[in-house]
Amino acid sequence: MKGQELLRSIEAEYLKSDLPDIYVGDTVRVGVIIQEGGKERTQPYEGTVIAMRNGGINETITVRRIFQGVGVERVFLLHSPRVEYIKVLRRGKARRAKLFYLRDRVGKATRLKQRFDRSI
Amino acid sequence: MAILLRRTVSARPRGRTSFHSGQACVVIEQKEQREVSVGILGTKVGMTQVFSEDGAAIPVTVIEAGPCSITQIKTKETDGYEAVQIGYGAVKSKALNKPKLGHLAKSETDPVRHLCEYRTQSVGDYELGQALLADVFTEGQLVDVAGQTIGRGFAGYQKRHNFSRGPMSHGSKNHRQPGSTGAGTTPGRIYPGKRMAGQMGAKRVSIRKLEVVKVDAERNLLLIKGGVPGKAGTLLSITPATIVGQQ
Numbered sequence: 353m354k355g356q357e358l359l360r361s362i363e364a365e366y367l368k369s370d371l372p373d374i375y376v377g378d379t380v381r382v383g384v385i386i387q388e389g390g391k392e393r394t395q396p397y398e399g400t401v402i403a404m405r406n407g408g409i410n411e412t413i414t415v416r417r418i419f420q421g422v423g424v425e426r427v428f429l430l431h432s433p434r435v436e437y438i439k440v441l442r443r444g445k446a447r448r449a450k451l452f453y454l455r456d457r458v459g460k461a462t463r464l465k466q467r468f469d470r471s472i
Numbered sequence: 473m474a475i476l477l478r479r480t481v482s483a484r485p486r487g488r489t490s491f492h493s494g495q496a497c498v499v500i501e502q503k504e505q506r507e508v509s510v511g512i513l514g515t516k517v518g519m520t521q522v523f524s525e526d527g528a529a530i531p532v533t534v535i536e537a538g539p540c541s542i543t544q545i546k547t548k549e550t551d552g553y554e555a556v557q558i559g560y561g562a563v564k565s566k567a568l569n570k571p572k573l574g575h576l577a578k579s580e581t582d583p584v585r586h587l588c589e590y591r592t593q594s595v596g597d598y599e600l601g602q603a604l605l606a607d608v609f610t611e612g613q614l615v616d617v618a619g620q621t622i623g624r625g626f627a628g629y630q631k632r633h634n635f636s637r638g639p640m641s642h643g644s645k646n647h648r649q650p651g652s653t654g655a656g657t658t659p660g661r662i663y664p665g666k667r668m669a670g671q672m673g674a675k676r677v678s679i680r681k682l683e684v685v686k687v688d689a690e691r692n693l694l695l696i697k698g699g700v701p702g703k704a705g706t707l708l709s710i711t712p713a714t715i716v717g718q719q
Contacts, residue, residue, distance in 0.1 A: 355517045355704050358693070359534060366523050385527065409521055434527035 363409040368431050372438060374413060376401050377446030377464050382415060382428055383436040394436050397426060400444065400464065402451035416454060418462070423455065443470045510590040511711030512537050512604050513560035514694065516619070518704045522685060522695065532685050532695040535617075537606040537710055539692060541581040545595050554595050558604060561585035561707075586707060607689040614713035616680045619701040623674030633667040677701045681713045 374380060378401045383394045399417030402425070411430045416423060428435050444464035454462050514537035521529045544557035565573060565583045576583060579600040609615060629635040629650045638646035650669075654662045679700055686695040700708060 358536070358691075359518050359520045362522070362534060362688075362693070362695070363520055387526075429529060431523075432527055432529060433523050 360408070366409055366431060371430055372440050373470075374401060374404065374438065374440060375443065375446070375470065376404055376449055376451060377444030378440050379442040379444060380413070380415060381439045381441055382426075383438075384428075385434045385436050398441070399424075399426075400451070400454070400462075402454055404449075416451075440472050443467045443472060509712050510556050510558075510592055510598070510604075511616075511709055512540050512606070512608060513558065513586055513588055514538060514606075514708050514710055515561075516700060516702055516704050516706045516708055517693075519699065530685055530697055531699075532697055533700045535694045535696060535700070535708060535710065537609075537692055537694045537708075538604055540604040541579070541584070542598055542600055542602045542604065543576060543579045543581055543584070543587060545598055545600060546589070547595060553591060554593065555589050555591045556595055556598050557587055557589045559584035559587050588709060590711065605689065606687055606692040606694050609684050609687055609694060609710070609712075611684055611687055613684045614681045614715070615684055615696065616678050616711050616713050617682055617696065617700040617708055618676060618678035618711075619706045619708040621673045621675060621677050621701040622703055624672040626670060627672035628669045629667070632669060632672045635667075678709075681715070 379399070380401055381396050381398045383396055385392055386395050397415065397417070399415040401413050402416045403414040405412045409431050412427050413430060414425055414427050416425045418424070428438075430438070443466060445467040446464060451464075514535040517534040517536050519531065519533050521531050524530055538560065540558040540560045542556055543559040546553060546555040546557065548554055559576065559581055561584050563583050563585045567585070568576075568583050573583065581601060624631065628648055630637050630648055635650060637648050638644055640647055653666055653668075679698070682700070683697040684694060685697050687693075688695070694710065696710075702708070
């Protein structure tokens with residue numbers, strides 16, 4: 353087996369097969385497993401996907417939301433066991449791959465048009 | 473002071489008792505301590521990441537380690553020291569010359585590209601032709617990995633030694649120069665060891681105390697946490713970690 357194939361086969365054990373189709377502009381809810389004093393619980397985090405990075409096992413999404421008036425962006429490693437679930441709540445219409453322009457916008461201007469041609 | 477004294481006293485019985493050769497004895501002792509235990513040769517495959525049980529992403533280097541076979545055992549009687557020579561990297565027999573094939577024929581091993589010797593305290597556990605596979609290591613074990621780093625050619629001060637650079641504009645002509653390299657008439661020379669431009673990389677480096685994350689005995693793969701020297705395809709030597717103060 354060639355080197356790259358070997359690496360892919362090692363990664364394959366850790367890849368999730370049940371990830372939904374996520375596109376830039378979607379509104380998603382991500383369940384993150386948090387450990388607090390020996391206990392585990394799942395904390396939901398909801399926001400807009402403003403960037404995606406494909407990289408096999410290193411695939412990430414950047415989710416932006418406004419929390420208490422402050423913009424918060426979290427990067428989730430999709431195949432990480434700490435990401436318990438990802439639900440797509442709403443499909444958004446985006447005309448570019450990275451929505452970093454949303455960082456400069458406030459309030460109503462941050463809305464994205466909903467698109468209905470992709471199923472949730 | 474007291475501790476120092478006690479250490480020297482306890483170290484003495486291992487050396488010879490003659491006072492004249494006392495200094496030489498210490499050197500020999502240090503040499504013995506530096507001996508590595510028998511390791512294994514392998515090829516760097518590349519880097520990826522795996523997840524631990526608690527969900528943390530661990531960066532790992534995948535190494536195709538072995539199969540190696542023992543091609544020669546050196547003993548104190550025959551060679552003056554104890555060591556195990558192993559071979560790695562199967563090749564066609566036409567790739568080797570007759571002396572090498574003859575040497576390998578003694579241990580009845582297939583033609584191999586690389587031969588490597590590891591000094592040990594005792595060679596009792598090893599026998600000629602014995603196969604060393606990746607499963608000589610266990611998960612969680614610490615290892616040292618040695619190999620040749622990526623060559624960067626003749627590199628300047630900034631790239632090779634992280635010197636800071638001069639201003640690029642405003643009339644400055646001191647862009648990537650080293651600055652002063654020493655004093656003037658006294659001493660009238662540059663001290664040895666002064667960091668200067670020169671060949672960077674393409675030299676043997678060992679990275680110590682890396683953790684073995686996973687051992688795939690079936691495919692002879694080692695997953696080692698962190699980076700190791702060289703590009704994919706580099707020949708690597710993996711040995712159990714030498715920890716100062718132990719052994």
